Structures are given as structure tokens and as C-alpha cells.
Amino acid sequence: MKFLPIFLKVQSYSCLIIGGGHVAARKAELVMKAGGRVEVCAPEMDARFQHLAQQYEGLLTLTTMTVEADQLSAILEQRQLVVAATDNDELNAQIAGVCQQHSILCNVVDDGEAGSFIFPAIIDRDPVLAAVSSSGQAPVLTRLLRGRIEASVPAAFGLLGRLATRYRARVKQELPNISRRRAFWEKVLTGAVAELVFSGEQTQAETLLERQLQAAKADSREIGEVYLVGAGPGDPDLLTFKALRLMQQADIVFYDALVSQPILDLVKRDAELIHVGKRRSNHTLPQHDINRLLIEHALQGRRVLRLKGGDPFIFGRGGEEIEGLMEHQIPFQVVPGITAASGCASYSGIPLTHRDYSQSVRFITGHLKDGTLNLPWQEFVHANQTLVFYMGLNGLHIICQQLITHGRDAETPIALISKGTTPEQKVITGTLATMPAQLEQQIVHAPTLIIIGEVVRLRSRLGWDSMPDTE
């Protein structure tokens, strides 16, 4: 380890920056953001300094001067913190040399080796900060790592930090035992309280924290929580950050048949995985049993993840599942997912709306009841609207025939997307008149989505139909 990472309280410092370019401005801003004063010496100042002077009124002093090597000892005397940011490498090295003689902390921009400290990349969730550095060796790697941390730490993490700060003394007093206190904080910071904070429900978060504090004091068992999470249409890259986070902290996972294996692979390793998933005519578990299981496990204090294909609130029966949770006052949250319509449309090159061809889009269930489809067909026949049928494969011939009967042009294009967004995605295009016969010629694998409307033609205009993974 070449550098010791420390966090410096700069409020009582005045930082001298020699150089007035945009890099100098960035460093000045960082120091002032942390409350430090900054003095900049340079012959010319980047325009950014004017804004900074306004933004951090009273913290910034700009001195227009050309710093020469022979003035350095005089200028640097009595300094504590210096940044050498001139475009003259030799001068920067001389600044570093003088600082070293006087034990002054010095950073040389773009040359970590030359000075005595470096500015790390920062992930700012004030009061929580993470700093990343490659010891000045590989800035690209630093940026990559920073990006990963940024993506995995919720934006509201700082709010959680502030909540913990506010309750710290109280919790210490109420839970004097250190291991119980640690267990309490772990639960608060990774569980339902944290999730409420991330969702912007500050008051509810505090109420729950109070409840959990009382429970921890009385040593009684706590209620768990349920996450109703949309897993998207298949490609794991389409998961949301939030979905991934909850997948990695759940104790037990109930998942549907639609949830793909690469997505299940991302669930925390020691979580219990239970398949409750329906495929048409092959219901593994009736809905009320699923509802009951979610409640039972949450009441046992577990973090229960209900993982659903696409979006939980689009033909996902999410509404039914949360009703039971509400009755039992079980904390829950719903995480949206990319619905099959969005995923399949993007991955097959069919924009669902288009200024010239379609001003609206409808998501319709094509699920057969008693072998028929009872739908308001007359509403679907206007041109300039895109129809998306979920669960429509078995009723496809009825859909095509009813639309034609009610007056939609038989030449209206239609696309059938099978296993959309997965490596096995297949797209079949035709018209309302031709599609039923086309389907008789081939085997199509579920799940499939049907898109009907002029927008389907754009697929060939956009050159999508020549892509190798579709036909």
C-alpha cells in the first residue's frame, strides 16, 4: 500500500492552488464543498472560477499573478495544503519539492507520484463517503470501480446515514449490549427501514425503526417484509439496480416460470429458491396459496422476495398479492420491471408508438377463458394505435379474425415475438390475414408476445429484420 487513505477535515485549512485551469477549478470545488478555504494563484483564471466564487461565497480568493520558481519558498511558507496545477511539469515538481522540505501536504495534478497526497474518486452519499484510488496508476480502473459502486449504492444512502446518526445515541442507551445493538443496526440498515428511506418514506421509516427498537429491547421476534419485484422479460441486464439489491438480500425467493435462469443466478447464494410459477394450464401453485406463503414467511421474520416476470403490475397479479400483505400489516414494496411489451419491442426493432403511425398503445390480455376471448374489439380497430397482446398465442387466430371482422384492415402487420430479449428470441412477422396459417407451419415457444399495428413495418425500415438472431 503506497498511500494511506484518510479523510481530512478541511474546514480549518486554507488550500493554496497554483494554476487556474479547469483541473484546478475542479480541485478548488472539492475542497470548498468540504468547507475548506481556497486561494488560487495563476496568471489567468478559467471562467468556472467566477461561478465558484458566487457559489462558495467567502471561501475563494483569486490572485492573478505568474508564479515563478524563485518565489516558491516565500509563497509556500506557512502553508498546510497545496495543489500544484500549472501546465508546467517542471514548476509543478519544484512546488512539490519545496512542500516536501517543509512537510506541507501537496498534490500534483495528473502525477500522483510527484506529490504527497492524491485526490481519490469519490462516491458521495453524505455523510457516507467512499473514496477510490488506484494509487495514481490506472485512472480508468478507478473510474470503472467508482461506476460500479455508484450503481450499487442507492442515491438515498446518505439519508440512511443521517437517520442512523440521529438515533445513534438513543439506540446505544436503549440497547447497551453491543452484540444486540450491532444486530439491531444491521437489520435497520439492510432491511425494511432502509428500503423505506430509499423510497422516500422518511416518516414511515422512523415509525418502523421505533417499532423495531422496542421489539429489540423486549427481545421479541420482528415481522419480516416482502419485496414484489419485476425481473423484466428475460435478459438479466434489464434488471433494475433495486431489483438486484433486493435479490441479494432476500432470505427466501418465490419465483415464476417466466423468470429466466440467468436472473435466478443473481439471487443471493444461500437464499431458499421456490418455484411457484405458472405456465398456462400448468399452474404449480394456485394464487391464494402463493399469497398465503408470502404472508407466512414474512410473519416468521424473513425477507421474502416475490420475483415476477416483466412488471409486477402488468398482468402480474401484483395487486392481489399486496392486498393480503396489507391486511396483515406486513411491510412490502413493489419494484417495477421492464414489461414484456417494452423489452420485446426494443429487442425486435418495433417502436410501440411513432409520430406518423401510432399515437397510442394498448396492453391487452389474450388469455382464453372457456376457449373464447371476450374483449371490446370495436375499440381496437382504429388505425394509428398499437395493440400488444400478452398471453395471446393460443388465441391468436381469434384475435386476427375478430379484428378483421370488426373492421381492422386485414393487411395490418403483426409480429409474434417468442422468448423476447433472451438469446433464443425469435420474431415472426406477417399480417392479420396471413399469421394464423404461418403459425401452423412452425413451432413457437412460449412466452410469446403479439404486436399489431403499422409500427411493425418499421422493423424492416430500420433494418432490424436482417439481424441474425431473428427471422
Ligand code: SAH
Ligand atoms: N408481468 C409480465 C406479464 C405476465 S403475463 C410483464 O410485465 O411482462 C405473461 C405473458 O407475458 C406471456 O404470456 C407473454 O405474452 C408475455 N411475456 C413475458 N415475457 C416474455 C418474453 N420474454 N417474450 C415474449 N413474451 C413475454
